[in-house]
Amino acid sequence: MKIRFCIFVFCALTAIPSFAQDNFSFRDRLFFGGNFGLVASSSFTDIEISPHVGYYITSRWSAAIGITYEYYNHRYRWLIVDPINPNNNRYERYETHIWGGRLFTNYVIVNNMNDLIPLGFNFRIFAHAEYEALSYKKDFFTYDAQGRQLQHSFLVGGGLRFPMGRRSSMNLTVLWNLNSTLNSVYGSGPIFRIVYNF
Numbered sequence: 001m002k003i004r005f006c007i008f009v010f011c012a013l014t015a016i017p018s019f020a021q022d023n024f025s026f027r028d029r030l031f032f033g034g035n036f037g038l039v040a041s042s043s044f045t046d047i048e049i050s051p052h053v054g055y056y057i058t059s060r061w062s063a064a065i066g067i068t069y070e071y072y073n074h075r076y077r078w079l080i081v082d083p084i085n086p087n088n089n090r091y092e093r094y095e096t097h098i099w100g101g102r103l104f105t106n107y108v109i110v111n112n113m114n115d116l117i118p119l120g121f122n123f124r125i126f127a128h129a130e131y132e133a134l135s136y137k138k139d140f141f142t143y144d145a146q147g148r149q150l151q152h153s154f155l156v157g158g159g160l161r162f163p164m165g166r167r168s169s170m171n172l173t174v175l176w177n178l179n180s181t182l183n184s185v186y187g188s189g190p191i192f193r194i195v196y197n198f
Contacts (some may be wrong), residue, residue, distance in 0.1 A: 031062070031167065033052055033198060047071045066104070070119065077091075098135065101132070111160075125161075126171075129155070133151070174190050
């Protein structure tokens with residue numbers, strides 16, 4: 001029920017017309033972006049690709065929709081124990097694909113940090129709210145589980161936006177999962193992202 005309510009609020013807010021919009025065309029208000037993650041070693045590989053497309057409702061407020069794909073491969077994910085002969089214990093490789101989508105919105109609270117603290121810092125501070133649904137195999141957490149399941153996450157947080165041109169920027173974002181569980185892809189800690197928009 002809480003998830004449905006949050007989705008309803010998100011959709012309702014993004015549908016509200018702005019009373020003080022700048023005179024930009026629909027195309028000018030569109031933006032694209034995403035993030036790419038790679039962690040690789042001799043025993044572990046994790047690759048994530050998350051593109052998105054968004055719309056500036058006002059110069060400070062934006063909303064976007066995106067997709068996520070993650071490839072996960074761990075050479076020593078599971079320890080298979082032989083109860084009769086411990087010398088036969090072995091590690092088993094685990095490989096899986098995680099995918100899903102997200103809706104998010106963010107609002108710039110401080111448009112230029114240099115206006116508050118005149119030290120030459122040219123970045124913005126924004127708040128962020130997001131709903132994400134990810135599909136993953138149940139054996140990601142339990143060795144012999146079968147099938148896939150959908151994880152619903154409501155993420156909140158904020159970050160810093162560094163302009164890199166007239167339309168492009170780099171965002172450093174920190175998010176927390178409000179409905180984190182023991183079997184959560186994100187675990188219980190904060191989620192860090194580096195996202196580019198253009």
